[in-house]
Amino acid sequence: MxxxxxxxxxxxxxxxxxxxxxxxxxxxxxxxxxxxxxxxxxxxxxxxxxxxxxxxxxxxxxxxxxxxxxxxxxxxxxxxxxxxxxxxxxxxxxxxxxxxxxxxxxxxxxxxxxxxxxxxxxxPPDESIFLTIIRGLGRARMIRDVIKVLDLVTRYGKNPSLKIFNSILDVLVKEDIDLARKFYREKMMGAGVQGDDYTYGILMKGLCLTNRIGEGFKLLQVIKSRGLQPNVVIYNTLLHALCNNGKVGRARSLMNEIKEPNDVTFNVLICGYCREDNFVQALVLLEKSFSLGFVPDVVTVTKVVEILCNVGRVTEAVEILERVESKGGVVDVVAHNTLIKGFCKFGKVKVGHGLLKEMERKGCLPNVDTYNALISGFCESGMLESALDMFNDMKTDGINCNFVTFDTLIRGLFTRGRTEDGFKILELMEETRGVCGGSISPYNSVLYGLYRKNMLNEALEFLMKMENLFPRAVDRSLRILGFCEEGAIQEAKRVYDLMNNEGGIPSALVYDCLIHGFCQEGCVREALELMNEMVFLGYFPVASTFNALISGFCRLGKDGSALKLLEDMVGRGCVPDTGSYSPLIDALCRKKSFQKAASLLLQMVENGITPDYLIWNSLFHCLSQQTIWLESNNLFRVHNLVEQIVEI
Structure with a gap:
């Protein structure tokens, strides 16, 4: 041997x-x-x-x-x-x-x-060995050596086959499309090798990967000029590039050139329309694909379901999933989760929970994302007991909770005032190794919950306890609170900007202090911008925060803006208090607008809010100066107005 x-x-x-x-x-x-x-x-x-x-x-x-x-x-x-x-x-x-x-x-x-x-x-080595060498050198990104394989083939007395040329070309387009085109012109065409569908498919892939769509169309014309009919793979590659660049309409026109489109053709275009939120055209193409006997793949189905759920057409999304399943298509857990999220988004969390049971019946096992979607839906709907039941079901079903599970549940409990239960879940999260992942989000939810219950001292104590976990965030927050207390609002804003630039997420406590600070300095516009940022992060202000802005507007004589803010506050479900009405009534009285002030007082009393001494004082002081109004309306009408207020 x-x-x-x-x-x-x-x-x-x-x-x-x-x-x-x-x-x-x-x-x-x-x-x-x-x-x-x-x-x-x-x-x-x-x-x-x-x-x-x-x-x-x-x-x-x-x-x-x-x-x-x-x-x-x-x-x-x-x-x-x-x-x-x-x-x-x-x-x-x-x-x-x-x-x-x-x-x-x-x-x-x-x-x-x-x-x-x-x-x-x-x-000597056969073709399969040379192909192995080409792929190995390609994985090592030794591009120049890949081209030299041609010399290696001839060294052993063989002429490179088209398959070897195509394999080299395939490696080159992934690294350098210009080098690949040069190889095609000089090495392939120079050797009299014209190429086949696979060759042109590789070149089209390279052009589309580098977004050279115009040159892709030129290649398409070259193929046709040589008496060849581009295959569906070449067309699909160009369609995909057009859709990725937002040119779905052009892709749709190009589709008409394809003699025999396949399922990939429809998948690419449907996904393209979904990316543009054009669910009408996506559904038109989906229907056409069904009529031709094609069944969309699971990615396409999921995108269609998602876009329908986003516009509230969840019933249609259910019908599409059922239709795909009836035709033998794959509907995985991701598609089901998307549908469940759609129902939860529009407050139909019980229907979403029913889908969970349906999934299990069909043998599609739910995952942690399924449970997280339902827990979030129950929390958003205020059904906290159901959310906790889902949390317990996860443990029973052997599904490990992740950070999103704890974060969602903690936020839901603290937002709805269930602080005791919230602290229990937080403690459980901290005991679960590797779940928190260094994210401050659940801790900010705790601060938000305490802020909503006006437990500001407890919130400050909790913030201090967070120092070991989030030293930088706590340091920035305490500095902001300190500057606000000292009245150095611009310094506080500077630290706030620094915190944001570092990627930090300010808590509701920080926003509340900054809003109060800016309002006291008469910078109401800045305070209003901070409130908008606060709402964007999911922290809805409580009455005391709104009151600071209402007072700020009133001090600047902008009682119209203050009144509009009060209406917005009520419209968003925030219950006003005496501090909400007092500055407005006082401002109106100072402007001698007794009727408007009295109307606000009636509204206030109707809402079960008792006027304080300052409100009464403002009203009667204003009334005593309204001699012309008293003469025209007489004291009897004034007496009736006061009696009406007292009776309420």
Whole structure:
């Protein structure tokens, strides 16, 4: 048996002798490695199997080499097998070793192997080996060496096949489309190789990956000018690029050129329309694909469901899922989760919960995202007990809670005033290893909940306890609160801006202090901007925060803006208090607008809010100065107005 001496040296270890190889062969047999009872040189007559003549099949050897964990181990295995009696390596075993060596970047060793093949097995490397080398060099991003494989092929007396040219081209387009085009012109066309559909498909892929859509259309014309009909893969590649660049209408026009569009064609265009929120055209194409017997893939189905849910057409989304399933299409847990989120978004969380049961009935197991969507829906609907039941069901069903689970539930509980339950979930989150992930969000939810209950001292204490977990955020927050207390509002704003630039998320406590501080300084516009930012983060202000802005507007004489803010406050579900009405009534009285002030007083009393001494004082002081109004309306009417207020 021919010995591959070069590889022995490279492996840096002693190989087994022929006697040792025979012993190892018996061991291999005892480990259920499947063997053939004939060698490559045996006759067509099957000999009687004997342990001394049994040799492994080439297929098993290929798997054995590929299973090795390092290049030296693969080389040792290969050399050991070469010592087995009646065994000769083949193109397939050489290809397996070359693949393994390329994985570990042993390129020099591969060259030795190629040189050994004609002597060892009497054959030069075949096409499959060269293709393996091209792919290996491509994975290593050795682009220039990939091109040199052409010279390697001719070195062994062969002409590069179209498959080899295409494989090289495929590697080049992923790295440098210009180099790939140069290779096509100089190496392929220079050698008289025109290419086939696969060649043009590779070039189109390269052009589209680099957003050279115009050149892609030129390539399309070149293909047609050579009397060829571009296949659907080439068209689909160009369609995909057009859709990714927001040119879905142009893609739709191009689709008309395709003689036989396939399911991918429809998937690409439907997804394109979904990306543009054009659900009408997406549904039109979906219907057409159904009529042609195509079933959209799960990604496309999910996008259609999502866009329908976004516009509130969840019933249609259900129908589409059912239709896809009836035609044998795949509807996975992600598609179901999207539908559940759609129902929860529009307050139909109970319907979403019913879908969970339906999923399980069909054998589609829910995941953590399914439960998170329902917990969020229950929290948004104020159904906190149901949210806690879902949380407990997760543990029963063996689904591990993640950060989103805890964050959603903590926010829901604290927002709705369930501080005790919220603290229990927070403690459970902290005990669950690796869940928090260093995010401040649940802790800000705690601060928000305490702020909503006007437990500002408790909120400050909790903020101090957060210092070990979030030292920078706590430091910035305390500095802002300190500056606000000192009246240095501009310094506080500077630290706030610094916090935002660092990626920090200010708490509701910080926003409340800044809003009060700016209003006291008469900077109501800045305070209003901060309130908008506060609402954007999901922190809805309480009455005291609104009151600061109402007072600020009134001090600036902008009672119209203050009144509008009061109306907005009530419209958003925030219950006003005495502090909401008092500055407005006082401002109106100062402007001698007694009727407007009295109207506000009536509204206030109707809402069950008792006027304080300052309000009455403002009203009667205003009334005492309204001599003309008193003369025209007489004291009897004033008496009736006061009686009406008192009766309420």
């Amino acid at each position: 021919h010995k591959i001496s070069n590889l022995s040296n490279l492996a840096n270890s002693r190989f087994p002798t022929r006697t040792e190889a025979s012993k190892l062969l018996v061991i291999f047999q005892s480990k259920n490695i499947f063997f053939s009872t004939f060698s490559s040189s045996s006759s067509t007559t099957t000999p009687t199997p004997t342990p001394s003549l049994a040799v492994p099949t080439h297929e098993r050897i290929v798997h054995l080499i590929l299973d090795q964990k390092s290049a030296p181990q693969a080389l040792q295995t290969f050399e050991w097998l070469s010592k087995l009696p009646n065994f000769t390596h083949s193109q397939s075993t050489y290809r397996a070793l070359i693949h393994k060596l390329l994985t570990f970047r042993r390129f020099h060793t591969v060259q030795h192997l190629l040189d050994e093949m004609p002597k060892s097995i009497g054959l």
